[in-house]
Amino acid sequence: MIRHTVAFRLRHTSGSAEERSFLADAESLAGIPGVERFERLRQVSSKNAFAFGFSMEFADQAAYDAYDAHPVHVAFVRDRWAVEVEDFLELDYVPLGA
Amino acid sequence: MIRHTVAFRLRHTSGSAEERSFLADAESLAGIPGVERFERLRQVSSKNAFAFGFSMEFADQAAYDAYDAHPVHVAFVRDRWAVEVEDFLELDYVPLGA
Numbered sequence: 001m002i003r004h005t006v007a008f009r010l011r012h013t014s015g016s017a018e019e020r021s022f023l024a025d026a027e028s029l030a031g032i033p034g035v036e037r038f039e040r041l042r043q044v045s046s047k048n049a050f051a052f053g054f055s056m057e058f059a060d061q062a063a064y065d066a067y068d069a070h071p072v073h074v075a076f077v078r079d080r081w082a083v084e085v086e087d088f089l090e091l092d093y094v095p096l097g098a
Numbered sequence: 099m100i101r102h103t104v105a106f107r108l109r110h111t112s113g114s115a116e117e118r119s120f121l122a123d124a125e126s127l128a129g130i131p132g133v134e135r136f137e138r139l140r141q142v143s144s145k146n147a148f149a150f151g152f153s154m155e156f157a158d159q160a161a162y163d164a165y166d167a168h169p170v171h172v173a174f175v176r177d178r179w180a181v182e183v184e185d186f187l188e189l190d191y192v193p194l195g196a
Contacts, residue, residue, distance in 0.1 A: 041191035042191065042192050043189055043190065044100070047188045048189060053191050089187075090145045091146060092142045093151050093153075094139065095139060096139055096140050
């Protein structure tokens with residue numbers, strides 16, 4: 001199992017229609033083959049400047065690679081992520097010992 | 099539900115006995131009342147400089163606060179974390195809409 005996570009902050013005003021649109025449209029990523037346990041999260045610690053997070057799991061690296069190359073993911077990154085995200089940090093995890 | 103996560107890097111050499119000791123002893127945190135789904139993780143993305151992660155969930159803020167104040171947690175932070183961790187980032191998540 002590989003858990004792919006990203007913490008991020010949007011360029012949009014908090015609570016704006018643009019923010020809601022981005023978060024709603026991100027749900028399309030959940031339908032890409034191989035994506036398991038897709039979660040849209042609010043980041044609530046005051047110890048960093050990120051406002052949201054996405055988390056998803058893949059069975060293996062092949063499933064992760066297929067997601068990365070999938071047209072729905074590629075289009076989302078190009079048309080929404082690259083335009084609307086101000087800052088982000090990707091963290092990918094596997095169980096310790098795996 | 100609040101998911102408390104921390105990504106970190108140790109001062110120890112990768113694969114060292116000191117590293118193994120730290121990761122093994124961290125398992126004691128899993129026994130603190132209120133801690134659910136405790137996970138010790140390896141961070142595998144090349145897009146950041148963290149090597150490990152811990153993740154745990156709490157039912158609510160009261161459970162999180164109780165963990166924070168619990169003597170086992172306080173001692174671990176004082177005796178191990180503050181001494182052996184080189185860099186870290188805490189990210190706390192709640193489900194979007196919660």
